[in-house]
Amino acid sequence: MRMPQVVRQPGLPQRVTIYEVGPRDGLQNESTILPVGVKAEFVSRLVDAGLQAIEVTSFVRPSWVPQLADAEELIKAVDLGAVPRMPVLVPNRRGLERALEAGVREIAIFGSATETFAKRNLNSSLDDQFDMFEPVVAEALGAGLRVRAYLSMSFGDPWEGDVPVEQVVSVGRRLLRLGCSELSLGDTIGVGTPGQVAAVIGGFLGSGVDVGELAVHFHDTFGQALSNALTALRLGVTTFDASAGGLGGCPYAESATGNLATEDLVWQLSGLGIETGVDLESLVATTIWMSDKLGKRPESRVATVLS
Ligand code: MG
Numbered sequence: 001m002r003m004p005q006v007v008r009q010p011g012l013p014q015r016v017t018i019y020e021v022g023p024r025d026g027l028q029n030e031s032t033i034l035p036v037g038v039k040a041e042f043v044s045r046l047v048d049a050g051l052q053a054i055e056v057t058s059f060v061r062p063s064w065v066p067q068l069a070d071a072e073e074l075i076k077a078v079d080l081g082a083v084p085r086m087p088v089l090v091p092n093r094r095g096l097e098r099a100l101e102a103g104v105r106e107i108a109i110f111g112s113a114t115e116t117f118a119k120r121n122l123n124s125s126l127d128d129q130f131d132m133f134e135p136v137v138a139e140a141l142g143a144g145l146r147v148r149a150y151l152s153m154s155f156g157d158p159w160e161g162d163v164p165v166e167q168v169v170s171v172g173r174r175l176l177r178l179g180c181s182e183l184s185l186g187d188t189i190g191v192g193t194p195g196q197v198a199a200v201i202g203g204f205l206g207s208g209v210d211v212g213e214l215a216v217h218f219h220d221t222f223g224q225a226l227s228n229a230l231t232a233l234r235l236g237v238t239t240f241d242a243s244a245g246g247l248g249g250c251p252y253a254e255s256a257t258g259n260l261a262t263e264d265l266v267w268q269l270s271g272l273g274i275e276t277g278v279d280l281e282s283l284v285a286t287t288i289w290m291s292d293k294l295g296k297r298p299e300s301r302v303a304t305v306l307s
Helices: 022-028 036-049 071-077 093-102 115-122 129-142 165-177 194-206 225-234 262-271 280-294 301-306
Strands: 017-020 106-112 146-152 182-186 214-217 239-242
Touching: 017 262, 022 036, 036 071, 036 280, 071 093, 093 129, 106 115, 106 129, 106 165, 115 129, 129 146, 146 165, 165 182, 165 194, 182 194, 182 239, 194 214, 194 225, 214 225, 225 239, 225 262, 239 262, 262 280, 262 301, 280 301
Parallel strands: 017 239, 106 146, 146 182, 182 214, 214 239
Antiparallel strands: none
């Protein structure tokens, strides 16, 4: 398979982690509901492609997200020890109970940087979301689990518009203080641009947050996802959320197109000589296979060119 010429740039990390969100964030936002066997095969193909962190599903109430209603069944069908990280999203205490019962070793919680999204997504206020997270994170940590936190609307909100950097940093730091070991800054509607990414990440670093605690989650709505990822990379971020084939969007932000496509990110990182552990050919084959199951064409540039 064709690969980019490798030209390294000084100051960049040798290796980064791609946090694959296709099975959860991707499939959650696709209208087609797939059989559990297909999802399990998706996860195992991603493992075979070399992804080291794969968010498998969500223990949200099944009636809320019918696409992921088979979470327990799926967890049973995948090998949770196949890669270092195989987290599940947990929206509340009930979700945590289900996750613990299923034997997962890492959970992710989903916070909001804005008042309006907290209200719409969590039916909570910006402050009150912490009352919900606090016991969940404490119990998860007590059980020896690792906890990642998403901070959605970190770069803009469809109802509120611009979100002040200070607000994003303040809410994000509160999530870290709960005991979360990773904070994923989400450009949920894909409106961020590189200067803004630099400002938000700079805000966190300036407030004493270690860059190793930050991950970034970009959407390609306005074609900025890779530029934003490169900006974060240059600032020292080493964990990047991405979705095979660019699957998914956001049900609360109708304008949002898919996540940054994993294969597009891998192409860029490969050209920079940065290791990800991912085999591009195997990943592209997985994307094409999954697109076929969903009855659509792959959205990513790399899969379109290389298929
Ligand atoms: Mg997303």
